[in-house]
Structure formats: C-alpha cells, structure tokens
Amino acid sequence: MPGKVRFRPAGVALAAMLSPMVWFQPQLAGSATLLGAAKGAQVVVVENVTVKDGVVSGEVLNKSSGLLRDVQLLIRYVWLWKDEMRPGKDDPGMAVYSTLEKEIPPGGRAPFTYRPSPPLPSRSDGRFETTVSVAGFTEVVQ
16 A cells, blocks of 8 residues: 555565675774864865856865865855946845866865856846865765
C-alpha cells in the first residue's frame, strides 16, 4: 500500500547473514574547521575582478599549502539610486552564490566568470555596484 512501511523479517535475516561478509576499509577523515573572514583571507583571496554589463570575472588565489575545492563566491549586485532621498519601489539589487567547479593547487590560481541569468536590467534611475567575496571553501590538508 502506498505510504505504508512493511516490516519484512526475511530481509532483516538476510542482512544479518551477509553482514559478516562485508569488508570495511577504515578511512581517516579530518575534522571540519570554521574560519572567520580574516583567517579565511589568509587562505583564499579574490583578485583582478572586472565587471562589464553585469558579467563578473576574476581569479581566485590559493594562499594555503593545501588543495582547495568547492570555493564558493558571494556576488552582490547592490543597487544605488540616482536620488537616494527618493528611492523607487523596485530595487533590482540581488546576491548570488557561485561555486567554482575547479580544484586549486597550493599557490595556484583559478579564473572564474559569472553571468547573471537573466541579465541585469538596464535602467536610468541608478546603477549597480558589484562586489565579490569568498563565502566558503574546502581545504584538503595532508
């Protein structure tokens, strides 16, 4: 019957019989460490950022002695109104996370490009100020 779970004693007995035959290879796993922004900046930095029509490009530099992967960038498009005393009602500002699908060796660099989809609106009542920062990463330590 859909939505109901049935207990099958035969399946449990079969699993109990097979479990001694399974070989488990122990894997050593390191612990996760959370770093503050200042400590994180000692490991990974964003450099050479350019923005053209909302498309953001730059490089991520690995300053650590370990391999970096899953570097997550926070890209913020802050809308600055022409008339801050009377801002409009439709603020097109936004923030997105973009993850690099590349591994970065110690001391290495990886280029990145982010294209907003849909493209940023072209408006005359203000402009975007774009910033890029590192939101997270994984460092592989030997």
